Amino acid sequence: MSDTLNDSPRTLPSDPSMTADAGGEAWESIASLRSMSALMLLIDGRFPAGGHAHSGGFEAAAANEKVTDIASMEQFLLGRLHTTGLVAAAFAGSSCLSFGRAARMSDEIGHAAFSESLAALDAEFDARTPSPVLRVVSRRLGRQLVRAGRRIWPHPLVEELARLPGQGVHQPIAFGVVAGAAGQPPVLAATAAAQESITGPATASVRLLGLDPFEVNALLARLADDVATVGAGGFAAASSSPADLPASAGYLIDISAEVHATWEVRLFAS
């Protein structure tokens, strides 16, 4: 993420009081700071899109697979990040690209092309989500994200998404569009989706197991290289045709999700 920011062309702010050099680093432009503020809002755990009710498969893994300490949790997060996280990054990047393309076209043509590309992405994501339980969860989270996004960053293309018939689109596809409406470039949409694939389970671990939140967050910080790799990989794949997007699977997460849904008492919806 930081590489991308550092490589982007800089415009020095017009306000001379803002040009103070912090440790030799020039300030980013006001526009990029505004964009960063929107990104921080979007991926804040308190963003009202319903993510807090889901553990990303962690609740089942903790109970059945003895993922109960930082070491086993690190492996779980790595596995999740490089499978479902990569797929989410690629689809979020791709739908964010579609958003950008459509936003530059006239309304009529842009909206039609946008709906068509999202439908193709949605069908491909469906084929990469074999668990019916996780398909329902992903669409529900997608709807909740669109509901929040259309109020927070109003945009005609987000409205277009809200108007789609049926159960709405899968979460990563909605995420790419809402990220676009929040002014994010596709590479950041992809990286943020990768990051979100592990912050959910990490937060859940603190609530479920009472793991030390400092240690859990230190682990998330250690995984920054992996998040960057997966975000960059997802973005690199994002311009491929939807059929060629990554399909890396979390086999045990899928099987566990089907079993978890039958539990009578559970703290998280998935």
Add this chain to the structure above:
Amino acid sequence: MRSHAVLDIGSSQTTQGVTRSIIERMRSQGALVLRPTKEVLPGWSAQWNVPGTKPVMVRIVAGAAGPLGGDQLRLEVTVGKGAFLMLGAAAANLVLPGVHGEQSRSDVSITVAEGGTLIWNPGLQIAARNCHHTTLSTIDLAAGARLYAREEIALGRFGEEPGRFRQRMRVIRDGKPVYDQELAIGSGAPGWNSAAVTGNRRSLGTIVIVDPQRAALPQSQAMVADTAVMELSDEATLISSLAPDAIELGRRLDAAFNGLLADA
């Protein structure tokens, strides 16, 4: 080694009105040797409602060890309108490293036309230590085609860590994606052995079933350990299973599949 095998199955009507599947083209090369067989169909295939269609049965016999690093294997199969093919491996494949660490690669491309039926059973793939292999399989079904596709993978031989192994399977029906999943294990796939992917099991496998006349899935099924039956769409079902070894994997897949049939 480069091996490119081709198999085209068509169908014809006999004078008694029976539909007979016929081999229209069969080409073997190198490691991929195709051999027609006369076998008894598995009993459950009767539930597929393809009366009168005489199937063609072909086994893939390994013409060489491997796949070895550096091998490029390509298998192209077409099943024509109304034809019925049962295609399977004669034995397990041991996926081995090459002498100079080259990658090996298998591409499988199968199309099944309207009313066609395919039973695809490529056999156990054993990802040996230090192997570096990728398999890409695409099965393209017309509307109204039927499929039973079973894939089984052993993560290393006994007491051995597997090398780098990727396997992607994509099933399309009537131009739309039904199932697309990729397994990646070994170095280059961080966390593959965790509770997110294989959870220290040594073997995993799937059965994808596409049947236009499928009955509704039973409401409740006997639980099979580390195994789930998942509805992909109105016509498609996935059985996904993990197991401590390949023998137990076969048992679990069979048990889950038989559970589906018992209630059908």
